[in-house]
Amino acid sequence: MAPTQRMPQNVGTESGWKYYLERPFLAGLFYWTGFDYRGESNPYGWPAVSSQYGILDLCGFPKDISFYLRSWWQDEPVLHVAPH
Numbered sequence: 001m002a003p004t005q006r007m008p009q010n011v012g013t014e015s016g017w018k019y020y021l022e023r024p025f026l027a028g029l030f031y032w033t034g035f036d037y038r039g040e041s042n043p044y045g046w047p048a049v050s051s052q053y054g055i056l057d058l059c060g061f062p063k064d065i066s067f068y069l070r071s072w073w074q075d076e077p078v079l080h081v082a083p084h
Contacts, residue, residue, distance in 0.1 A: 017072055
């Protein structure tokens with residue numbers, strides 16, 4: 001693991017869904033934080049003041065990951081064009 005990486009490569013939303021897709025007897029994932037929130041500025045230190053792990057941002061707008069999850073949860077096609 002590189003010094004700048006905080007999590008191993010096999011941890012995250014995509015690897016989590018692939019894990020559960022291969023095991024139909026399991027129910028799914030649990031997301032601890034649905035919204036970004038002020039406080040606990042992980043993985044960043046000062047001067048950051050909020051968590052960046054939510055599916056929705058501080059104002060309640062969907063982040064890119066929310067569209068990825070939506071593509072798993074519904075049968076209709078999902079198109080999301082990210083600005084980066």
